[in-house]
Amino acid sequence: MAAFVATGAEIPLKRRLRRAERTRQLKALGLVVPLLAFLLFTFLVPIGGMLWRSVDDWEVGKALPQTVVALKAWDGKDLPSEAAYAALASDIRRATADRTLAVAAKRLNYVVNGYRTLLTKTGRALKEQPAAGEAKAALTGIDPAWGERATWSAIKGAGGPVTDYYLLAALDMQRNLDGSIVSAPEEQSIYQGIFLRTFGIGLGVTLTCLILGFPVAYLLASLPPKQSNMLMIFVLLPFWTSLLVRTCAWIVLLQDQGLINDGLRWLGILDHPVRLIFNRTGVFIAMTHVLLPFMILPLYSVMKAISPAYMRAAASLGAPPAVAFVRIYLPQTLPGIGAGGLLVFILAIGYYITPALVGGAGDQMISYFIAFYTTETVNWGLASALGAVLLSATLVLAVVYGKLVHGTATTGGVKN
Amino acid sequence: MDGGMVDTKKDTLVRFTGVQKTYDGEHLVVKSLDLDIKRGEFVTLLGPSGSGKTTTLMMLAGFEVPTHGEIVLDGRPIKNVPPHQRDIGMVFQNYALFPHMTVEENLAFPLSVRKMPKDEQKARVSRALSMIKLESLAKRRPGQLSGGQQQRVALARALVFSPQLVLMDEPLGALDKRLREHMQLEIKQIHESTGITVVYVTHDQSEALTMSDRIAVFNDGIIQQIDKPDALYERPVNSFVANFIGENNMLHGTVENIEQGLASVRLATGEQVVASAVGVGQAGERTSVSIRPERVHILKGNEDAGHPNHLPATVQHTIYLGDHALTVLTVADNEEFMVKLSGGNHAGLTPGLPVTIAFRPEDARALDPA
Numbered sequence: 001m002a003a004f005v006a007t008g009a010e011i012p013l014k015r016r017l018r019r020a021e022r023t024r025q026l027k028a029l030g031l032v033v034p035l036l037a038f039l040l041f042t043f044l045v046p047i048g049g050m051l052w053r054s055v056d057d058w059e060v061g062k063a064l065p066q067t068v069v070a071l072k073a074w075d076g077k078d079l080p081s082e083a084a085y086a087a088l089a090s091d092i093r094r095a096t097a098d099r100t101l102a103v104a105a106k107r108l109n110y111v112v113n114g115y116r117t118l119l120t121k122t123g124r125a126l127k128e129q130p131a132a133g134e135a136k137a138a139l140t141g142i143d144p145a146w147g148e149r150a151t152w153s154a155i156k157g158a159g160g161p162v163t164d165y166y167l168l169a170a171l172d173m174q175r176n177l178d179g180s181i182v183s184a185p186e187e188q189s190i191y192q193g194i195f196l197r198t199f200g201i202g203l204g205v206t207l208t209c210l211i212l213g214f215p216v217a218y219l220l221a222s223l224p225p226k227q228s229n230m231l232m233i234f235v236l237l238p239f240w241t242s243l244l245v246r247t248c249a250w251i252v253l254l255q256d257q258g259l260i261n262d263g264l265r266w267l268g269i270l271d272h273p274v275r276l277i278f279n280r281t282g283v284f285i286a287m288t289h290v291l292l293p294f295m296i297l298p299l300y301s302v303m304k305a306i307s308p309a310y311m312r313a314a315a316s317l318g319a320p321p322a323v324a325f326v327r328i329y330l331p332q333t334l335p336g337i338g339a340g341g342l343l344v345f346i347l348a349i350g351y352y353i354t355p356a357l358v359g360g361a362g363d364q365m366i367s368y369f370i371a372f373y374t375t376e377t378v379n380w381g382l383a384s385a386l387g388a389v390l391l392s393a394t395l396v397l398a399v400v401y402g403k404l405v406h407g408t409a410t411t412g413g414v415k416n
Numbered sequence: 417m418d419g420g421m422v423d424t425k426k427d428t429l430v431r432f433t434g435v436q437k438t439y440d441g442e443h444l445v446v447k448s449l450d451l452d453i454k455r456g457e458f459v460t461l462l463g464p465s466g467s468g469k470t471t472t473l474m475m476l477a478g479f480e481v482p483t484h485g486e487i488v489l490d491g492r493p494i495k496n497v498p499p500h501q502r503d504i505g506m507v508f509q510n511y512a513l514f515p516h517m518t519v520e521e522n523l524a525f526p527l528s529v530r531k532m533p534k535d536e537q538k539a540r541v542s543r544a545l546s547m548i549k550l551e552s553l554a555k556r557r558p559g560q561l562s563g564g565q566q567q568r569v570a571l572a573r574a575l576v577f578s579p580q581l582v583l584m585d586e587p588l589g590a591l592d593k594r595l596r597e598h599m600q601l602e603i604k605q606i607h608e609s610t611g612i613t614v615v616y617v618t619h620d621q622s623e624a625l626t627m628s629d630r631i632a633v634f635n636d637g638i639i640q641q642i643d644k645p646d647a648l649y650e651r652p653v654n655s656f657v658a659n660f661i662g663e664n665n666m667l668h669g670t671v672e673n674i675e676q677g678l679a680s681v682r683l684a685t686g687e688q689v690v691a692s693a694v695g696v697g698q699a700g701e702r703t704s705v706s707i708r709p710e711r712v713h714i715l716k717g718n719e720d721a722g723h724p725n726h727l728p729a730t731v732q733h734t735i736y737l738g739d740h741a742l743t744v745l746t747v748a749d750n751e752e753f754m755v756k757l758s759g760g761n762h763a764g765l766t767p768g769l770p771v772t773i774a775f776r777p778e779d780a781r782a783l784d785p786a
Binding site: 327 | 477478479498499500501502503504505506508509510512513514515516525526529530573574577583
């Protein structure tokens with residue numbers, strides 16, 4: 001009987017299994033389709049769009065199409081050929097007439113300061129297309145900048161359709177005239193510092209949250225249910241208030257004439273106010289307060305699952321409380337520390353409104369600059385590139401964390 | 417130090433004196449506990465859940481503080497000694513093996529917190545591993561072991577630092593029956609070969625009977641009886657112990673008189689039986705007479721086995737159990753009076769058949785009314 005089942009019925013059995021499984025999988029898929037669609041349109045498509053914008057380079061190619069084509073063959077070593085000058089003159093005249101020159105001017109102005117003026121000036125001065133062979137003389141006559149390689153390599157570099165200009169700029173780097181990647185001049189290098197500041201604040205907030213949250217999570221996990229539920233309400237209370245309200249409340253509390261400074265002066269501890277807000281201290285206080293629950297909750301869920309028997313076992317085996325804590329309890333909370341830390345850190349490096357409200361000029365994080373480029377200067381390319389760098393840093397962290405957690409996963413001593 | 421002191425120290429390892437414990441200030445979980453445990457002894461605390469046996473163990477381990485009374489370990493009161501300084505090994509109900517450490521690291525933990533030299537740690541760990549025959553699994557995590565293997569590691573970990581006393585809190589509760597019986601023998605064997613003192617908590621009476629030198633039967637926060645396993649079974653001192661240990665039949669009645677240690681008891685239905693007077697003081701008291709199922713005979717025809725106690729009974733049904741059969745009868749007001757019959761003696765005992773049962777007065781014990 002066994003042989004018959006094993007040989008004769010093997011293939012149909014497998015097929016039947018697949019068919020049965022397929023129905024089940026289709027049903028399951030049907031249930032998650034709405035969510036998948038939602039994620040696709042609200043998450044993947046916008047993020048993809050953002051990533052595309054960080055490399056998309058269409059402005060110059062649209063306004064100066066003939067020039068871009070003419071510069072294809074230019075090696076960048078000397079000035080371009082007469083044909084390129086003629087193409088540029090023709091492009092500028094047409095673009096001026098179409099009023100499409102401004103977008104290209106704005107794009108080229110990122111690369112070379114003053115490009116906008118150069119283009120509009122040239123557009124105004126070029127009354128008619130220069131005669132054949134005289135385009136170069138005409139253009140350099142309008143502005144000697146047309147006789148410089150940098151002016152031309154800017155157009156070639158921005159010719160599209162894709163560019164690494166924004167991504168490099170987001171990392172304080174650029175291409176020099178020879179096309180190799182170099183560091184940007186010091187006075188233009190700000191983003192590396194801002195990324196460092198962002199990660200620094202993120203790390204600081206994460207550590208503060210861990211130090212403050214660990215004992216709270218421990219209390220939550222070890223108190224009797226009645227007190228523990230009460231404490232949990234206090235932990236969750238901030239979630240019921242808007243982020244903006246909480247941040248503004250900190251302004252009220254921390255300002256020079258605020259409750260804390262007034263209280264300290266009333267107690268005679270201070271005679272003049274301590275600056276607690278619109279600086280790094282304020283950013284740390286407000287962000288830690290906002291992000292604390294994200295540290296406490298994962299820690300709590302992990303601690304709740306650690307049986308008190310482990311600490312008792314450690315004590316019975318001769319470990320003093322401190323040793324038992326460090327060698328037995330703490331290692332078992334590591335998944336919670338990792339999850340909470342990662343959550344808080346990732347949320348923290350994306351913070352915008354809190355540092356904007358309670359921080360000073362030197363405390364703004366990368367999101368502030370993303371917002372600045374999106375809404376103030378409408379430099380979407382750079383805004384997207386900064387966002388892309390932030391996104392990749394976050395992804396790298398998530399992957400590293402995933403590997404670490406996977407490597408140390410245990411099923412625990414108790415069999416279920 | 418004089419000779420008497422040395423003797424006391426040598427014989428008694430643990431002494432509970434008037435120990436009481438309450439959690440809420442209203443109910444005593446342990447009412448009054450006096451208990452001496454000798455060095456090298458295997459003592460089991462046996463009782464239903466909530467009887468105070470685990471609390472007693474936890475007080476000895478140092479995880480609970482007695483509300484009243486004193487516990488002396490090795491001649492030293494341990495009220496102010498924290499658990500980690502008591503030098504007591506403990507095996508927990510769910511083993512409590514550290515999940516983030518390998519078997520080896522678990523076993524080395526008590527040695528490393530004692531700052532033992534590394535090579536001695538190694539030697540001891542490998543000796544412990546060979547004792548539990550798990551050398552090949554030294555690098556595994558507890559989560560990768562079966563229940564029985566985890567149990568053995570927990571046992572080895574509690575023994576590896578050579579404590580003077582090992583406590584076990586229902587250590588076999590999570591294992592299946594066959595493995596449990598196997599581990600009982602293994603623990604017993606380790607106890608005998610190491611000569612270590614063991615205090616064992618269980619609610620399983622057969623486990624207690626198999627393993628222990630002495631058993632303390634707990635109920636309601638009080639030790640009901642502490643004795644060797646056979647004495648506990650053969651000579652229970654009260655109804656609780658008689659019912660808790662093994663199968664038991666109870667007949668309820670009133671003492672008519674007591675003569676030479678034998679009580680004459682008039683049952684509620686009018687019959688009279690003679691039983692050893694154990695838990696009764698004087699005539700007129702209510703009593704419950706305890707008789708073990710295997711001490712009862714069913715008389716055939718006019719046979720007289722020389723027993724003074726004869727009672728009419730009606731067969732209810734018979735449960736066949738292979739090596740023996742259990743016949744359930746109605747005797748006096750007890751409708752579940754069990755008789756253990758071996759060797760096919762249950763043949764012909766059809767339901768409804770009136771029979772006569774008989775038992776010796778020394779096999780019947782007049783105890784406190786249950």
